Amino acid sequence: MASVLILMGSQSDWPVMRHAATMLDDLGVDWEARVVSAHRTPDLLQSTMQEAEQGNVRVIIAGAGGAAHLPGMLAAFTHLPVFGVPVQSRTLKGIDSLLSIVQMPKGVAVGTLAIGDAGAANAGLLAAQVIGTHDSDVAGRIKSFRAAQRDKVMQNSKLEL
Numbered sequence: 615m616a617s618v619l620i621l622m623g624s625q626s627d628w629p630v631m632r633h634a635a636t637m638l639d640d641l642g643v644d645w646e647a648r649v650v651s652a653h654r655t656p657d658l659l660q661s662t663m664q665e666a667e668q669g670n671v672r673v674i675i676a677g678a679g680g681a682a683h684l685p686g687m688l689a690a691f692t693h694l695p696v697f698g699v700p701v702q703s704r705t706l707k708g709i710d711s712l713l714s715i716v717q718m719p720k721g722v723a724v725g726t727l728a729i730g731d732a733g734a735a736n737a738g739l740l741a742a743q744v745i746g747t748h749d750s751d752v753a754g755r756i757k758s759f760r761a762a763q764r765d766k767v768m769q770n771s772k773l774e775l
């Protein structure tokens with residue numbers, strides 16, 4: 615399997631979660647994405663985490679909206695680090711997703727990112743940073759990405775009317 619497994623509760627989450635995949639692509643980290651729902655396919659959660667551990671996956675990214683139990687339930691089934699991305703819900707704009715993911719009870723950890731596209735991109739970045747702790751090529755690309763980001767800010771730092 616790929617180094618990073620991106621999971622989400624629905625196909626409808628992909629427009630947000632694809633930002634994690636894009637970031638991983640940019641940083642040269644291999645990924646695989648699947649739909650696994652805590653509510654609609656609960657039987658797949660444990661088997662997917664077993665498959666991930668046996669397949670040498672390093673990091674799980676899990677995105678879900680609404681009553682977003684997916685990241686926490688996946689974390690319950692694995693020792694791998696799980697980063698949760700709250701996806702915007704139609705009625706509550708993702709506040710429900712955020713609160714569902716962030717408030718884990720002590721003893722089962724989920725690293726919670728921001729709501730939406732930025733959170734998904736940063737989940738990819740954070741996953742790459744984990745991979746970068748033992749892969750100097752990935753670490754080098756992260757440093758270059760950060761330097762380019764800094765240069766872009768500096769080039770446009772003077773504001774005029």
Ligand code: RP5
Nearest residue numbers: 623624626627678679680701
């Ligand atoms: C959650 O319900 C998914 O993660 C998604 O964000 C939300 C809505 O799913 P759909 O009704 O669009 O399939 O399980």
